[in-house]
Amino acid sequence: MRELQKGHIDGVDFTRIMGALGIVVFHFSCYCEPLHRWLYETANCPYGQLWVALFFAASGACVARSNTLSIWWAFYKKRWRGIFPLFFVAYGIVFALKLVLYGHWWAAINPRTIPLTLLGIDSYFYYLQPNFSCVGEWFIGALLACYLLFPLLRQLLQRIPYTTAAILLAGCFVVPYWSWFDVEPWHNIWVCTTIFYAGMLLAQFPAVFTSKTAWAISAALTAIMIFVPMPFKTYAPLGQLIYPTISGLACFVFVTQLGAYIERLDKIRTVMQYLGKLSYPVFLVQHAVILAVLDKWTPTTVPGALGILCMNLFLTWLLADAVLTLHKKLF
Numbered sequence: 001m002r003e004l005q006k007g008h009i010d011g012v013d014f015t016r017i018m019g020a021l022g023i024v025v026f027h028f029s030c031y032c033e034p035l036h037r038w039l040y041e042t043a044n045c046p047y048g049q050l051w052v053a054l055f056f057a058a059s060g061a062c063v064a065r066s067n068t069l070s071i072w073w074a075f076y077k078k079r080w081r082g083i084f085p086l087f088f089v090a091y092g093i094v095f096a097l098k099l100v101l102y103g104h105w106w107a108a109i110n111p112r113t114i115p116l117t118l119l120g121i122d123s124y125f126y127y128l129q130p131n132f133s134c135v136g137e138w139f140i141g142a143l144l145a146c147y148l149l150f151p152l153l154r155q156l157l158q159r160i161p162y163t164t165a166a167i168l169l170a171g172c173f174v175v176p177y178w179s180w181f182d183v184e185p186w187h188n189i190w191v192c193t194t195i196f197y198a199g200m201l202l203a204q205f206p207a208v209f210t211s212k213t214a215w216a217i218s219a220a221l222t223a224i225m226i227f228v229p230m231p232f233k234t235y236a237p238l239g240q241l242i243y244p245t246i247s248g249l250a251c252f253v254f255v256t257q258l259g260a261y262i263e264r265l266d267k268i269r270t271v272m273q274y275l276g277k278l279s280y281p282v283f284l285v286q287h288a289v290i291l292a293v294l295d296k297w298t299p300t301t302v303p304g305a306l307g308i309l310c311m312n313l314f315l316t317w318l319l320a321d322a323v324l325t326l327h328k329k330l331f
Contacts, residue, residue, distance in 0.1 A: 002158050005204050006065055013276030014259025015058050015252065020279040021313075022051035023137070024286045028312055031294050034305040042226040044233060045244040049186055050226075052139050053195050053248020054255065059143060060199025061252075063150060064157065072151045079147045083140075083280075085331045087120050090135045090284040090323045098134060101292065106132055120144055127183055135284045142192040153197055157204070165201055168194040172245075173237040185240045195245055199252070209256055218253035225250060281320035281327075289316045 026048040029039035040046060067075055098104045113131035116122040122133035124141025146153075156164040172194055176185035185191060208214050225247040233239040263269045293312045299305035 004064065004154070004158060005206060009061060009065055009203065009209055009256060011209065011256040011259030011261070011263060012058060012062055013272040014262055015054065015256045016276045016279035017272065018255050018259075019051050019055045019058065020282040020286075022047060023055075023283065024290070024313060024316055025309065026051060027287055028290050028294075028309050031290060032299060032305050032308070034299055034302045035309065038302075042247065043229045044225055044239070045247060049244035050247045050251060052186075053245050054252045055139065055248075056143065056146070056192055056195040057199030057202065057249055057252040058256070060146070060196035061203035062199075063147070064154065064200035064203045067150070067154070075151065076147075083144070084120060086280060086323065086327050087136065087140075087284060089327045089330065090281060091117070093319070093323055093326070094135050094285060094288045097292075098288075124187070127187075134288060137283060137287065138187055139192070140283065142187065142189060143196075145189050146193055146196040149193060153193070153200060157197070157200055161201055161204070165197065168197055172241050176241065177236070185236070186244065191241055191245075195248065198245070198249055202249070202253070208253055209260065214253060215257040218250045218257070221250035222247065222254050278317070278320050278324060281323040282316055285319045285323060286316050289319060 025039055026046070029035040029047075042050060109130050109132060113122065113129065116125055117132045120136070121141035121144060122131045123136045124138045125131065126133050126138070153164075168190070171190050175190040176188040202208055225243065230238070230243055233243065259272070263272050290312055293308060293315065297308050299308045
């Protein structure tokens, strides 16, 4: 059984920041017509899929490098502490704000869906029926599934890394199109696990995050996937799954190396570490802030939309910082 690489990946805080910022901007463009043309879609996939792929790859790489626990229940306990306290603090704050702003008591929602919220997977399963979801995104539920599978994935990474990668990738052409449930292919747990595992596998090659050649290739590939339409994009597994995955993985390597360079400056490193810790609270609250802002202001021009976007980013930062601060005081 091979030894796995350990240790922090330089630049990953910057990667988390860019992923959070990218998701906020993408979701804002989903609801804002003036920016939809510019910020919604690359030449090969929506920007949201690129940033989600980057997010899953970064999560897989970090957990593969940082986990040294031989007892798996200890791993699960550590993950629980890192996810759920912040989730419930964010939920409490956003729930209270919704009550103040809208008097929203969710009167028509089936109370049987409450366990989905307690498990942190309400946003993932919102496609099945309305529930009490008010923070987070679908991919947080998918990430929880990846963490649940991590002990198995880690064993496979040690024993048969490339065979596992091949099986997961091959499954992306088949599994998301089986009628297990009606979630769209990009949200399928198999696809999310494949990207998560790809991040784990990349983390075993330190040169990927330090080599100038790797940086140049990833930068070029990211630019190509964003600006140059690929052939056979209408073929579902390519256009819906493979192209977004390639875009996200290339962007992950490019942004992480860029972040490592930026973080060499001491003052900037401190800021990056703070903003990196803020990325998860941003994921939790950003959608609620976007909907609240656009409910009050509906920009009709690009300059006006950019101004509202800047205000939205500022309010998201304030609310995410409040979540992080309250979490520190309570836990």
